[in-house]
Amino acid sequence: MIDVNELRANPEQFQASQRARGADESLVESILALDARRREAVTGSEALRAGQNAFGKRVAQAKGEEKQALLAEVKELAQSVKKATSVADELSAEQETLLRRLPNLIQDGVPAGGEDDFEVLKTVGVPRDFAAEGFEPRDHLELGELLGAIDMERGAKISGSRFYFLKGVGARLEIALLQMAMDQAVRAGFTPMITPTLVRPETMQGTGFDIAHDAEIYRLEEDDLYLVGTSEVALAGYHSDEILELGDGPLRYAGWSTCYRREAGSHGKDTRGIIRVHQFNKVEMFTYTSIEDSYAEHERLLAWEEEMLAKVELPYRVIDTAAGDLGMSAARKFDCEAWVPTQGAYRELTSTSNCTTFQARRLNIRERQAGEGQKGTRAVATLNGTLATTRWIVAILEHHQNADGSVNVPTALRPYLGGLDVLPVL
Template structure:
């Protein structure tokens, strides 16, 4: 969540930044009013406890009417504290609930706008494929026996798929391809749990605002994660890292689950938007002064990974209205899909500054021995399903088979699929 001290010290600046994300001045003023109320209750409580302590000491030395007066005063103070403490707790809970729904402050460089149409193109990579009458991944995958959508719908419903034969080997090849390129860059490979407690989802800001997208297992008080960002961030929840160990980088492979609420009728063909998918995710804990450079590093790694697969795409700067709650700035890599005839998002990289770390209580001890909040960043290395879509459509051949990019030859043991 945002730093309440920054809001308190410079409300106009913070309100102006939040207005770029659709937060009204009335919402900001409501938070400020609760903060004033909370601090007043804390100050009164501290004063009363000090008075209670002082008068309790004086009782021992008093006698007669003076002693009874002091006893009555202590009772009065105790009664007021009994009223005050629940009020303070309620105010703090209300303030916490309001702050939890306030998004991160956007970076000055993030473009204004509401949705993907307002994204700003920063760069392009790879060569645009030149294919006469391109087929999409569904037609290609079903013809080669790589994808089975009807049987998946029979077993699990809409937005599920079976990967079959070489598509399975292609998934494993992509995962190893990503891991092998990330490890020399200092990323520790991780297979995290995909069931987490509420604290980890709250800490990464997927709760409370994103609850409609999450599969909840109420009986066990656990949630299926929509990205391994959640358990990777939770690795250092309530911990203090050493300054000399930063940055700490992880590459996590996991299956991910999303309800895709609100997307009825959108991307219903094929396996572009599904409820279950696999992904290699990059996650970094770093010093605040290093996070902008780390963000660019994640973006450049994404471009390198996609370019290495012979894919063509572009990097876009996501507008403030389309940022996730925790992101201060976000880059997407959109790859050209010949079967759709347009660019589609394959990866994203977000700088969450200290927003998640404040909720996770993830800190580090700096060179002066002071505890400071880390900055956290996340970025997709390989979104397996969407990357398979891109490979099938980009590298399709006139004979219906698929050329395997050279970077995957050693992993897949083949130069052609089909």
């Protein structure tokens, strides 16, 4: 959520941000108009209330007939206070509703436009030239079946489309990947976390998801709980309604969780294999820091993601996501996309967002202001970034495959697979 004071101070900036996102620019003015009305109403109702409070003190001291007279008089006042307060409350609620629709202010430098308007920041490594090597690469599912690593058919039998079994080396590979990610995170000073995957509506909404309209979210209506699409939800909610001490630097958590996505509206897209599935596992970095440090932290999260990609020896590129593709909470987002040979395309393996103070404001996460002339509290910045997911298996299998269908294990991953250097065809 955006701070109204910032909006009031700088409306043009927010209008420009909306424009770059291809979003509704007029929302800014609507909010400001409502804000003026709200403040007027609040001032009025508080003045009335102060009058009532003063009156109340006289009532408390009065006795007998005098008291009766005062009571009769104040009753009317109480009514007008009630009325004025409810008007003010209504306006506040209305303003909040509008404010919640306003996405985060984009960061300077974010390319304007939609999904296809990203900017490629860099490209690392080169896709393998299978033609030169003299064989046609198999796709990850074919490989997964040859290795006895992926079973989509039985997944569908049990749970429906986009569900799967990872078995044998497939299961081991995923655990190895996630474990390697966790180890790296811990070495970098992150606190490892295994998070709840069912959360309350407030938590879901606090993180920036719209539980009423978001078609991606699985709901458990009977219990009013929501399955998370990422551990970011739980990790962001972790410190909700808290005031943090960030004097010793950022608070960093690495969350390991299963993630659930309905993938509504993606019918026919990525239907083969485990590229796009309803359930997968992920290790996610999450940082709480000051707004000033958030930009540098964003670079650090990206660097840690790249470190992981280097360990699994995949060619990838880094893109700066365009404004229209940022989602509600992000001010800037970098994706790392690995080359998937049989698709002839780069596909997202990681994503890191700087949500600046947007999430924190909604979740009410603040920091104590320290230093000269600083007092009070202010919203912290939150950031997140992917370290590993089930989807990585796709790129790993395809990129490291051999002509016979076996797959070479990247060196860094071998210790996590009991020294295995090749995943053999069964």
